[in-house]
Amino acid sequence: MDISVVGTGYVGLVTGTCLAESGANVICIDIDEDKVAKMKNGVVPIYEPHLDVYFERNIRMKRLSFSTKLEDAVDNNEVIFLALPTPPDEDGSADLSYVLGVARNIGKMMTDYKIIVDKSTVPVGTAEKVTAAVNEELDKRFADNPDERPDFDVVSNPEFLREGFAVDDFMKPDRVVIGTNSPRARKTMDKLFSPFVRQGNPILFMDERSAELTKYAANAFLATKITFMNEIANLCERLGADVDSVRIGIGSDQRIGKRFLFPGIGYGGSCFPKDVQALEKSSNEVDYDFKILKSVMHVNSEQKLNLIPKVKEYFGGDLNGKRFAVWGLSFKPDTDDIREAPSLENIKSLLREGATIRAFDPEAMENIKNKIGDVIEYADNSYDALKGADALLIFTEWQIFRNPEFTEIKKLLNDPVIFDGRNLYDLEDMRSIGFYYHSIGRAIIERG
Numbered sequence: 001m002d003i004s005v006v007g008t009g010y011v012g013l014v015t016g017t018c019l020a021e022s023g024a025n026v027i028c029i030d031i032d033e034d035k036v037a038k039m040k041n042g043v044v045p046i047y048e049p050h051l052d053v054y055f056e057r058n059i060r061m062k063r064l065s066f067s068t069k070l071e072d073a074v075d076n077n078e079v080i081f082l083a084l085p086t087p088p089d090e091d092g093s094a095d096l097s098y099v100l101g102v103a104r105n106i107g108k109m110m111t112d113y114k115i116i117v118d119k120s121t122v123p124v125g126t127a128e129k130v131t132a133a134v135n136e137e138l139d140k141r142f143a144d145n146p147d148e149r150p151d152f153d154v155v156s157n158p159e160f161l162r163e164g165f166a167v168d169d170f171m172k173p174d175r176v177v178i179g180t181n182s183p184r185a186r187k188t189m190d191k192l193f194s195p196f197v198r199q200g201n202p203i204l205f206m207d208e209r210s211a212e213l214t215k216y217a218a219n220a221f222l223a224t225k226i227t228f229m230n231e232i233a234n235l236c237e238r239l240g241a242d243v244d245s246v247r248i249g250i251g252s253d254q255r256i257g258k259r260f261l262f263p264g265i266g267y268g269g270s271c272f273p274k275d276v277q278a279l280e281k282s283s284n285e286v287d288y289d290f291k292i293l294k295s296v297m298h299v300n301s302e303q304k305l306n307l308i309p310k311v312k313e314y315f316g317g318d319l320n321g322k323r324f325a326v327w328g329l330s331f332k333p334d335t336d337d338i339r340e341a342p343s344l345e346n347i348k349s350l351l352r353e354g355a356t357i358r359a360f361d362p363e364a365m366e367n368i369k370n371k372i373g374d375v376i377e378y379a380d381n382s383y384d385a386l387k388g389a390d391a392l393l394i395f396t397e398w399q400i401f402r403n404p405e406f407t408e409i410k411k412l413l414n415d416p417v418i419f420d421g422r423n424l425y426d427l428e429d430m431r432s433i434g435f436y437y438h439s440i441g442r443a444i445i446e447r448g
């Protein structure tokens with residue numbers, strides 16, 4: 001099957017590469033010329049575990065190619081995936097200009113039947129808007145010769161992959177959601193995705209609107225679950241309970257489940273914040289007051305800065321001239337993505353208080369540097385960040401931070417003080433090594 005993917009970000013590049021791995025011929029289109037030049041030279045432009053292996057193999061097998069020209073996506077390819085950005089508009093609703101702009105351009109170019117597959121996260125009703133945008137262009141082009149007007153279907157195929165596990169999630173999805181009422185499109189989509197569900201996970205066919213809402217409902221539910229647990233953690237601190245015990249206590253209930261119950265300094269990333277906001281906005285538009293979502297957004301924005309008052313209190317209310325080591329900048333481990341990362345707001349807040357920062361992240365330093373420049377120092381490795389710092393602050397739970405040499409940390413810091421926004425360490429270990437250790441929803445370990 002010949003397929004094109006328009007937009008080669010975290011979703012588009014993974015989609016294109018994995019579809020090529022299943023035997024399809026895939027062309028990936030992006031307007032970012034540098035990105036396309038890199039990919040043509042065999043360079044994966046994002047950090048995503050295991051992507052490089054499939055990427056390299058499928059380029060070598062000539063099943064995966066790249067272009068900046070939308071014409072290359074439209075010519076000879078029956079299925080066109082749109083994996084374009086849908087960032088928040090000024091009012092919080094999803095900005096559809098990328099999706100509708102490309103749809104319109106497809107309408108200007110197509111000469112035969114196409115299935116336009118919307119993989120971006122888009123509000124309910126977008127499939128209809130895409131259909132209208134394509135039709136508008138076809139109406140203009142084929143006003144005088146309607147018999148030659150090509151047919152098309154628009155399918156909603158929301159993506160549920162997680163950055164950091166994107167390849168595994170695409171290759172073995174829990175489910176594939178396909179929103180379409182067209183039997184022709186359904187048949188093609190079924191064929192395209194059946195190689196990925198051979199172990200029996202379902203391809204769920206539904207109408208376009210339900211598919212669009214399924215994506216928002218999934219992300220909003222997960223954001224709510226993690227936010228609920230963050231509030232339980234805040235309560236644990238005030239009531240003298242231990243959030244790890246409570247987490248295990250509730251997670252063992254199969255109705256609740258163990259996942260997404262780890263408290264921390266809030267969710268970030270390119271999806272949860274914007275999707276919760278966009279769903280709340282969509283609800284408003286149909287006069288529905290989605291109260292939980294408002295609370296989730298409010299709690300999360302406070303939770304992101306949960307550590308700052310604790311740090312301030314420890315240092316007697318004055319951070320001016322204090323120096324902090326920071327571990328972790330990406331919004332979560334195993335990605336270089338820093339969109340809406342809690343690290344950004346924490347760094348801003350610490351700098352505002354007059355502190356200085358030396359930070360380390362295994363993959364996200366270049367992106368942070370591009371965003372905030374030299375307002376902080378960048379370390380060569382985790383230990384290099386520590387030298388002469390008054391405390392270590394942990395913002396992202398990268399695996400390499402989980403089992404460090406604590407004696408080395410103690411030696412390098414001015415004082416053995418750790419504020420941990422991701423609950424990486426065992427409280428008894430911290431006590432026995434002699435750290436002041438403040439985490440989320442757990443007892444504070446005072447230095448002995």
Ligand SMILES: NC(=O)c1ccc[n+]([C@@H]2O[C@H](COP(=O)([O-])OP(=O)(O)OC[C@H]3O[C@@H](n4cnc5c(N)ncnc54)[C@H](O)[C@@H]3O)[C@@H](O)[C@H]2O)c1
Pocket residue numbers: 006007008009010011012029030031032035083084085086098101102119120121122159160161162163270271
């Ligand atoms: N990142 C995730 O984990 C994730 C997961 C599920 C769904 N989604 C959704 O998928 C969509 C894409 O997300 P992403 O994280 O891959 O975005 P991204 O910003 O990483 O990638 C988007 C790409 O589209 C390109 N682009 C922009 N305009 C274009 C145009 N006119 N023609 C061709 N290319 C164009 C950009 O240059 C960029 O490379 C969003 O709607 C997002 O909400 C993201």
